[in-house]
Amino acid sequence: MSPVKTAPAELTAGDAALRTKYLTEVLDLLYPWPCRTDGSPGTPIAEYLVVPDARRPRLLVPAESRKVAAAAVRRYAEPQSRAAKLKRGAVVAAVRTGASAVLLRDRVRVTGPYSSSIDGYLSERLGRELSVSVHIGPARANRKPVLQLIGPEGDTFGFGKLATGPLTQTLVRAETAALTALASSGLTKLTVPRVLHAGEWRGLPVLIQSALPVWLPRAPLTPRRLVAAMLDIAGCCGFTTAALASSPYWHELRARIAAVSDRPECAGLGPAAELLVKHVGDATFRFGAWHGDWAPWNMANLADALLVWDWERFATGVPIGFDAVHHELQRRIQTTGDARDAVEQTVRRSGELLAPFGVPPAEREATALLYLVDLAVRYLTDRQAEAGARLGVLGTWLLPVLIRRVEEL
Structure with a gap:
């Protein structure tokens, strides 16, 4: 599965303000009180690089491991233009070599009880150690947090959707039902994700599905x-x-x-x-x-x-x-x-x-x-x-x- 739809190359000032506001909303959703996302003292849960910056946030990249950070950027989306591919390559190189400290200055430090965070919920339900990368999408009625789940060795093994309002709750439940039905439908001409976990977190529907290998070389589609x-x-x-x-x-x-x-x-x-x-x-x-x-x-x-x-x-x-x-x-x-x-x-x-x-x-x-x-x-x-x-x-x-x-x- 690919985590996101591609965003426009340039954002207006209004778009940027809305994305920044949405970033705050997403962080509050994924790390509710007593977790803190302002760098307050406490037990560390996660640290994110904000790509490209806090004014135009598109992706939160786990900063604890260069290998994990590089995987988060490399498998975040398939660029649609040569310029976009070059930009992604530059960011991957920056996080892999440590230059991100200079090029990506904006960070989010999350502290608090691990069990109260989305990281803790997912790790417990999936029974494995993981890091979470978060996509910050453009304005849409069906916008919801999309989570890339990455193992300690940089393996992207799943993508998650967390519902928010009534529409996204309906859509997450609908996709869960669809993938469950398709798993036994005998499809032979295409490959669809598998459901790894479906449940609720703090009363909100959660769907975790397997990662399709979209990073493998593409072939012309007839x-x-x-x-x-x-x-x-x-x-x-x-x-x-x-x-x-x-x-x-x-x-x-x-x-x-x-x-x-x-x-x-x-x-x-x-x-x-x-x-x-x-x-x-x-x-x-x-x-x-x-x-x-x-x-x-x-x-x-x-x-x-x-x-x-x-x-x-x-x-x-x-x-x-x-x-x-x-x-x-x-x-x-x-x-x-x-x-x-x-x-x-x-x-x-x-x-x-x-x-x-x-x-x-x-x-x-x-x-x-x-x-x-x-x-x-x-x-x-x-x-x-x-x-x-x-x-x-x-x-x-x-x-x-x-x-x-x-x-x-």
Whole structure:
């Protein structure tokens, strides 16, 4: 498993302030009273280097061991650009050689009773010595502490998620259930993490999963391999068929739309969804499972394995092909940065994207548009706009294209 999604290369002053505030919140959560994170005298629990600094915190790196610190940085995320790779290499070299004392000046020293800390909880539950590295992510409604668990020899053996509010509690429990179900589903085309521990700490759900070897050399990913893996997931819990209007999927989606009907954005979304289903008529759809957030940053292709993580949106009974549409949309947004055009181009490619999934030609564009309805409802339900998510305001990118394309069917 890879611990995080990549963050933008530059942060605004507002972003930096929010990250600094979130860093304080995370430390208070992981090291509650009587633990102290201000360097007060007491029994040492942990010491962290703040990368790159306290004003723009992205990663807390254990400072007690150079070997552990280097592993924490090296396996924190796969850089998406040459510049990012060079920066990561510089930080790894700094912590490995001891130069971090000069280059990484900001530190957090934690003192107090070990048993009251997240370190103590995890060490006891997993039955081994460990160090914790903490990712400080960008603003999102589903943001939660993501913990990289590292052994004394620098081996990353697990990643943990600790829920906070109601949404993240739901997601952590959902991912636990998904990974438990997938472990016995007979998948052959992809590799998913194993659950190492699932429980509660101070009343909050905790999920610890095995670390997938994302640090191994990557191999080019062919469309055939990606489709084969998505089909593997689609059928892992069986298939069903039904007319869309009478399907359990539409019944549930309609209820989700109704639950956010008070939101201004839903004034156009609800009618568009109804018009889309009316247009489809009595056409029979095939339903199966989907990952729910199959994006380029949630996977790694090796020579002999396709690794896929972040299963908190896994669901069954959805139209076949949703994963392919989602992956294409996220890939385009990541590549171009133009979210509105990415929606437009993804819908235009729906025929090509959905053909390998056996979706009849007449239903392919409707399937892609139905996926967009589903995604929009997710954003509204999660309140991504209120959380400050970069694409939280749907009226700037997703809804205009969705509504127009439905009206043009």
